[in-house]
Amino acid sequence: MKERNELDKEIIHRLLDGDLGPDEKKALADRVKADPVLNEEFDDLLRVVRAVETSERIPAPPFFTAAVMRQLQPRKAPLGMRIRDFVLKGRVLRWNMATAFAAMLVFALVVTLAVRTRNAPVETAMIGQQEQVVNVTMNLHAPEAHHIAVAGTFNKWKTDTHVLTRQENGIWTISVPLKPGEHSYMFVVDGKAWVTDPDAEAYRDDGFGNKNAVKRVSI
């Protein structure tokens, strides 16, 4: 009898939800008419539904759902399940403009760093495979000289960028960072005399009737 009653209640709920077919409606009406208790319960429910339908609609306050959800006691799931849920469970990411701008800023910084890293070999230590440099020492014994510079393919033959330092024994010296490969050069003594390095490992015609010294650099 109790089970029958529960079944009738469920059918009534479906009726109120508009889910019952015509045959089911007719069967229910017959039973309600025959059972005074069920009839009373049905009337009560109808009154509640009408009251809800006619009452004023009050909008839920903002974040109502979130507040309710926060107050619910979370169920303690096993660790494995929590990890699986964290990784695999679908979720909705809520954005606001502050978060969006923060994300954009982070992205821009990452891109900037990536671009800078990609271009770094041009200006930094040139540690890359092809851009390594070797410090090569060049010397010239010229005790009478007042100023010596070295000009070559590595500095576009500029006579004022690589100036040698005079040692006490009349030897002028400089350490020049050079990329792997061949470099032609000459010393410029006192700003006017172009002197071939007498101690070079090789020499090459300069095309104008003189010889450049050649330095071969390998890693």
Place this chain on the structure above:
Amino acid sequence: MKRNKMTTTVLKVLIPLLLAAAAVLGAAPCVRAEDAGQAHLEQARIAVERSGLPKESKTGILTKADRAVAAGVPAEDVSLIITRGLEQGAEGRHVEGFLETAAKTKEQNLPVRPVLDRMEQGLAKGVPPEKIAGVTQRLSEHLAAAKPMVNKFESEGMRSTGAKGSDAAVETVARALERAIPRDAVMRTGEHVKDRKGSMGLFNRAVDTMTTFVGSGMTAEQAANMVHTAVDRGYSERDLEAMERYMVNELRKNRPMSEVVSGMNSRMERGEMLHDMQERPGAGSSMHSPGSGGGMGGMGGRR
């Protein structure tokens, strides 16, 4: 539903913004390079405007500079040639000629660096502009002649280490031709390297060594024979470099070239690899104390 709409709106704004930021940041290096090029050209423009050249010459130089840059000549080099040329008192027609030669070289898809280097070097050393013009014009022609020679070996399977390897070989062959080494000697060198299945790098080194030998006083025939023998005997690029060092050291000792040649030949006959010999006592040291040499050097002076 409202939240989803909000998220969609934010993403609609955010994604284009992020893409724009990435595009701007990605293009930044190119923009910087272009800016640097513009700065160099501006420097040259100012130097031209301040010079005492006639207006037509100024216009001519700037037009040629634009053409050279458009052809792919680095703006820094264009600027350097103009400013250095004007500093050296070169006439407008000479500076125009330099830029014209550089542009033509680049337009023919030839390596332009040796031409630029020769101009910059000549101007720095105070070589008369007429001489620089002639030398660089001929160098450009030699580069044009060298290109098909190198291409032939490349097409026949000589391994190249990228564009630079091939360009380096073109430059080296051009310098050999400049030094009046017969084209046939260069081609035979290539055949020897090819027979050994050698690389473009070995060909480059062999031709360079041959040119150095000729520049130091050997006849072209002597130099070619020596290099071909070395290649046939399996000498590496480093071995050929060691041969050059050996020759330089022997000449520093004031040995006549004939003795140096016979000494190198007899060492090769004995199957000695000169790279190893170089390290052995009594075989000539590549280390000299500063100022101790002087056989090859000397005061160049201003020409």
